Amino acid sequence: MIELDDTDRAILRHLATDARLSAGAIGKRIGLSQPQTWRRINRLTEIGVIRTRRLVLDRDKLGFGVTVFLGVKLATKGRVSLEDFERAVSAIPEVQTVEHVLGLYDYRLRVVARDIPDFERILRRRIMTLPGAGEVEANVLLSEERLEGPIG
Known part of the structure; x- marks a missing residue:
C-alpha cells in the first residue's frame, strides 16, 4: 500500500x-x-495512484435513457476461453463495463440503451450470441448516486 x-x-x-x-x-x-x-x-x-482522468458523459442527454446491469453465466467454460468472451463483449459499444466476478455469475456487464425495446435488441442480437454466453439476469437501474471514494 x-x-x-x-x-x-x-x-x-x-x-x-x-x-x-x-x-x-x-x-x-x-x-x-x-x-x-x-x-x-x-x-x-x-506511482499509479492516479491511473487516468476520464470524461463522464450524460447518457440521458445523449439519448441513452436505460441502464441495465447484466449477470452473465458462461454456458461452456472450458470450450470457450474467458478471453474470447471478454474480447467479444468489449466490442459491443453499448456495453460500458465488463467485470469478471466471483459468485452466481461469471461476468457483470453495464449496458446502456435508448429504451427497453433497444435493450431487448442488444440483448438478443449481440449479447446472447456471444461465444459461451449462457444464463443471463438483468437488473434495470432506477437511480444512481455518486459516492465519494475511500479517500480519508
Missing part, C-alpha cells in the same frame, strides 16, 4: 470531484503553490 499524507488526500478529493481542476486551482484551495501541487499530482500519477 502506498502511504499518502493529508495533502495528497486533499488533492485526490478535489480531483475526484472535478478532474478538470488545474494544479493552480487545487493549490489555492489547499494552501499550496501551483508548482508544488503539480509536482504532487505528477508523483501520484507516476
Whole structure:
C-alpha cells in the first residue's frame, strides 16, 4: 500500500470531484503553490495512484435513457476461453463495463440503451450470441448516486 499524507488526500478529493481542476486551482484551495501541487499530482500519477482522468458523459442527454446491469453465466467454460468472451463483449459499444466476478455469475456487464425495446435488441442480437454466453439476469437501474471514494 502506498502511504499518502493529508495533502495528497486533499488533492485526490478535489480531483475526484472535478478532474478538470488545474494544479493552480487545487493549490489555492489547499494552501499550496501551483508548482508544488503539480509536482504532487505528477508523483501520484507516476506511482499509479492516479491511473487516468476520464470524461463522464450524460447518457440521458445523449439519448441513452436505460441502464441495465447484466449477470452473465458462461454456458461452456472450458470450450470457450474467458478471453474470447471478454474480447467479444468489449466490442459491443453499448456495453460500458465488463467485470469478471466471483459468485452466481461469471461476468457483470453495464449496458446502456435508448429504451427497453433497444435493450431487448442488444440483448438478443449481440449479447446472447456471444461465444459461451449462457444464463443471463438483468437488473434495470432506477437511480444512481455518486459516492465519494475511500479517500480519508
